[in-house]
Amino acid sequence: xxxxxxxxxxxxxxxxxxxxxxxILLALLVLLSIITFLDRLAIxxxxxxxxxxxxxxxxxxxxxxxxxxxxxxxxEIPTGAWGDRFxxxxxxxxxxxxxxxxxxxxxxxxxxxxxxxxxxxxxxxxAGAYPNxxxxxxxxxxxxxxxxxxxxxxGASRAGGALAPLLAVPLLGNIGWRAMFWVxxxxxxxxxxxxxxxYREDDAVASTPHSPAPWGLLLRSPQVWLIATMYGCYAWxxxxxxxxxxxxxxxxxxxxxxxxxxxxxxxxxxGAMANVVGGYVSDAAVRRFGPRRGRxxxxxxxxAGAACxxxxxxxTADRHAAVILLALGFGVMDLMLPSAWAxxxxxxxxxxxxxxxxxxxxxxxxxxxxxxxFGYVVGHTGNYDxxxxxxxxxxxxxxxxxxRIDASRSxxxxx
Numbered sequence: 001x002x003x004x005x006x007x008x009x010x011x012x013x014x015x016x017x018x019x020x021x022x023x024i025l026l027a028l029l030v031l032l033s034i035i036t037f038l039d040r041l042a043i044x045x046x047x048x049x050x051x052x053x054x055x056x057x058x059x060x061x062x063x064x065x066x067x068x069x070x071x072x073x074x075x076e077i078p079t080g081a082w083g084d085r086f087x088x089x090x091x092x093x094x095x096x097x098x099x100x101x102x103x104x105x106x107x108x109x110x111x112x113x114x115x116x117x118x119x120x121x122x123x124x125x126x127a128g129a130y131p132n133x134x135x136x137x138x139x140x141x142x143x144x145x146x147x148x149x150x151x152x153x154x155g156a157s158r159a160g161g162a163l164a165p166l167l168a169v170p171l172l173g174n175i176g177w178r179a180m181f182w183v184x185x186x187x188x189x190x191x192x193x194x195x196x197x198x199y200r201e202d203d204a205v206a207s208t209p210h211s212p213a214p215w216g217l218l219l220r221s222p223q224v225w226l227i228a229t230m231y232g233c234y235a236w237x238x239x240x241x242x243x244x245x246x247x248x249x250x251x252x253x254x255x256x257x258x259x260x261x262x263x264x265x266x267x268x269x270x271g272a273m274a275n276v277v278g279g280y281v282s283d284a285a286v287r288r289f290g291p292r293r294g295r296x297x298x299x300x301x302x303x304a305g306a307a308c309x310x311x312x313x314x315x316t317a318d319r320h321a322a323v324i325l326l327a328l329g330f331g332v333m334d335l336m337l338p339s340a341w342a343x344x345x346x347x348x349x350x351x352x353x354x355x356x357x358x359x360x361x362x363x364x365x366x367x368x369x370x371x372x373x374f375g376y377v378v379g380h381t382g383n384y385d386x387x388x389x390x391x392x393x394x395x396x397x398x399x400x401x402x403x404r405i406d407a408s409r410s411x412x413x414x415x
Contacts, residue, residue, distance in 0.1 A: 022140060022141070024198070025136065025140060025199070026149060026152060026153075028191075028194070028195060028198070028199070029133050029136060029137075029152075029153050029156075030152055030153060030155075030156040031156070031191060032092075032096065032129065032133065032191055032195075033129075033130075033133070033153045033154070033156035033157040033160065034156045034157070034159055034160035034163065035096075035160065035187055035188050035191055036126060036129050036130075036157060036160060037157045037158070037159075037160030037161045037164065038160045038163060038164050038167070038184055038187070039099065039100070039103045039122075039126070039184050039185070039188065040068070040126065040160075040242065041160070041161050041164040041165075041242060042103070042106075042164055042168050042180065042181060042184055043064075043065070043106065043119070044065070044164075044242065044243055044244075044245070044246045044247070045164055045165045045168040045169065045172075045246050045261075045264070046168060046172060046177040046180065047061065047246060047247055048246075048247065048250055048251070048257070049172060049177050050109075050115075050177055053177075054109070054110075054111055054112065054115065056112050056115075057379070058375050058378060058379045059375050059376055059379045060112055061247075061375060062371055062372045062373075062374065062375025062376065063116060063372065063375075064112070064115050064116055064119060065119075065243045065244075065371045065372075065375075066368050066371045066372045067116045067117075067119040067120040067123065068119045068120065068122060068123035068126075069123065069239070069364045069365075069367045069368035069371060070120060070123065070364075070368060071120045071121065071122075071123035071124040071127065072123035072124070072126055072127045072364045073127070073360075073361045073362075073363075073364030073365050073368065074124070074127070074361075075123075075124045075127035075128065076127045076128075076131060076357045076358075076360045076361040076364060077131075077354065077357040077358055077361050078357075079091065079095060079127050079128030079131060079132065079353075079357065080128070080131025080132065080134075080135070080352075080353030080354050080355075080356055080357025080358075080360075081213045081351075081353055081354045081357065082128070082353075083128070083131060083132035083135050083353040084135060084213060084350065084351055084352070084353040084354055085213075087201045088132050088135055088136050088139075088199070088201070089195070089196065089199050089200065089201055091128060091132055092128065092129075092132050092133075092195060093192050093195055093196045094128075095125045095126070095127070095128030095129065095132070096125070096129070096188050096191060096192050096195070097188070097189065097192045098121075098124070098125035099122050099123075099124075099125025099126045099129075099188065100125075100185045100186070100187075100188030100189050100192070101185065102118055102119075102121045102122035102125060102185075103122060103181055103184050103185035103188065104181055104182045104184075104185030104186070105118050105181075105185075106118050106119070106122065106181040107177065107178035107179060107180065107181035107182050108178070127360075127364075130153075130341075130356065130360060131352075131353045131354075131356045131357040131360060132353055133153055134150070134341060134344065134345060134352050134353065134356040135352045135353040135356075137149045137150060137153070137345065137352075138345045138348070138350075138352035143345075143346065144283055144286070144287070145283070146283075146342045146345045146346075147278075147279040147280075147282040147283045147286070147338040147339060147341075147342035148279040148280050148283050148338070149279070150275075150279055150337075150338040150341040150342055150345075151275045151276045151277070151278055151279020151280065151282075151337075151338040152275070152276055152279065153275075154275040154279075154334070154337045154338060154341070155271070155272040155273065155274075155275030155276040155279075156272070157275075158268040158269070158270075158271030158272035158274075158275060158334060159268065159269075159272040160268075161241075161242070161265075161267075161268030161271065162265040162266075162268035162269045162271075162272060163265075164264075164268075165246065165260065165261040165262075165264045165265055166261055166265055168180055168261075169257060169258065169260075169261040171183060172257075213351050213353075213354035214351070215354075217411065218351075218354060218355065218358065218411070221411055223347065223405065223406065223409060223411065224355065224358060224411070226401060226404055226405055227340075227343060227344065227355075227358075227359050227405055228358050228359050228361070228362035229362065229401055230340070230398050230401035230402050230405065231340060231359045231360070231362050231363045231366070231398075232362035232363055232365055232366035233366060233394045233395065233397045233398035233401065234303060234333070234336070234340070234363070234366070234394075234395060234398040235362075235363035235364070235365075235366035235367040235370070236366050236367070236369070236370040236390075236391045236394035236395060237306060237307075237310065237329075237330075237333055237391055237392075237394065237395040237398075238330075238333065238363075238367070239366070239367030239368075239370045239371055240370060240374065240387075240388070240391050241267055241268075241330050242367070243367070243370075243371045243374070244371070244374050244375075245264055245267070245326075246260055246264050247384075248384050249263055249264055249323070251384065252378075252384025252385065253319040253322065253323070253384070254319065255319070263323050266323065266324075266327040267326060267327040267329075267330035267331065268330070269327075270327050270328065270330060270331030270334075271330050271331055271333075271334040273331070274331040274332070274333075274334040274335045275334050275335075275337055275338060277335065278298065278302070278334065278335035278336065278337060278338045278339065279338035279342075281298055281335070282294065282295060282298045282299075282338050282339040282342060283342075285297055285298055286407075290408060291346055291406075291407035291408040292405075292406045292407055292408045292409075294407075295339045295342065295343050295346070295405070295407040296402060296403055296405060296407075298335065298336060298339045299336045299339040299340060299343075299399075299402040299405075300399045300400070300402040300403045301399075302332050302333060302334075302335040302336035302399075303333065303336055303395055303396070303398050303399035303402060304396060304399040305332045305333075306329045306330070306332045306333035306336075306395050307392045307393070307395040307396035307399065308392075309325050309326070309328050309329030309332060310326070310329050310388050310391055310392035310395065311388070311389065311392045312325045313325040313326045313329060313385075313388060314385040314386070314388035314389055314392075333395065336402075340359070340402075341356065341359075342407070343405060343407045344356045344359055346407040346408075346410075347407060347409060347410050347411050348410075348411060351411075355411070366394070370387075370391060370394075373387065373390070374387045377390075
């Protein structure tokens with residue numbers, strides 16, 4: 001159908017294009033975001049069982065989780081740039097198929113080294129997901145719609161996080177952790193088939209080559225480095241929930257595996273709602289206060305609030321009250337997320353994949369340090385709450401850095 005007047009970039013300037021139904025397109029991206037986090041968090045849910053069966057201690061388990069982050073971060077920028085240059089249809093199909101295969105192969109791991117290798121290769125595939133989804137949003141959605149669209153996508157990721165324990169725990173009990181990964185891998189393959197046959201690049205893309213990313217300009221930009229550093233500090237907070245939350249609940253606060261399935265879902269339920277709300281709030285703030293003040297107001301306030309809630313969690317002895325505070329911390333933190341990704345789209349023009357790739361690479365670096373250091377601290381002290389103080393400090397630093405970002409300053413100029 002004909003576009004609604006949005007401007008799209010063809011690498012030289014803004015053009016009007018035909019576009020597929022936004023609703024169907026967004027629904028496919030939402031579904032992919034759910035699948036991404038189902039596959040990503042399945043290993044965290046199954047972690048206690050895998051550790052016991054394969055004899056992996058806490059310090060080494062941190063490296064199992066961290067292997068994903070190393071490859072995810074390493075391939076984030078190139079896969080985002082590949083999508084900018086060669087189109088999202090081919091790149092997304094290939095990366096989703098790749099990581100789905102390695103999701104299934106996780107169930108074939110026989111020990112620590114094979115598991116690290118499989119998770120490393122799994123992360124190399126997942127690295128292409130969000131930069132290329134952001135590129136689709138940048139092409140098909142107007143500036144005033146982007147945070148809302150990102151809110152749905154990131155809200156879906158949290159829905160995937162909420163579904164992971166609810167689906168994984170029954171599968172663990174009925175078919176075991178190995179077959180559970182086979183089931184999750186198959187879901188991704190089905191998505192690839194639908195995406196390949198439904199999605200088409202627009203006419204401008206078909207007739208005009210995608211432009212390569214101007215890496216020199218990007219790497220010299222103080223704004224790019226500021227965005228990346230902010231996101232790297234924030235990721236200390238998010239990756240605690242992605243990698244250690246389930247073990248923290250079972251071994252740190254004494255919940256059973258069945259109780260863990262419920263309580264581990266709570267932060268992600270709040271996060272799903274917060275992302276959707278945060279997207280609309282961010283776009284509304286931009287309309288009211290302008291791009292710079294609007295994005296900063298939402299992002300910095302939410303990150304500061306999340307840091308305070310993480311400290312409160314560590315200081316709370318009652319395990320149920322601690323879970324509530326921890327869940328609220330994730331929800332408040334996720335109110336920020338659409339603003340961060342919308343900023344990348346605001347300033348990047350046709351190079352959204354490259355810029356979001358740089359930002360998310362920094363996020364994976366922060367997540368890697370959090371994941372590995374958490375394991376060592378707990379392994380040496382036996383205290384699962386102590387690392388939360390460090391994580392809160394990093395999230396607080398992210399809030400300060402966010403105040404310096406200017407979403408009104410584009411990295412590129414168009415004639």
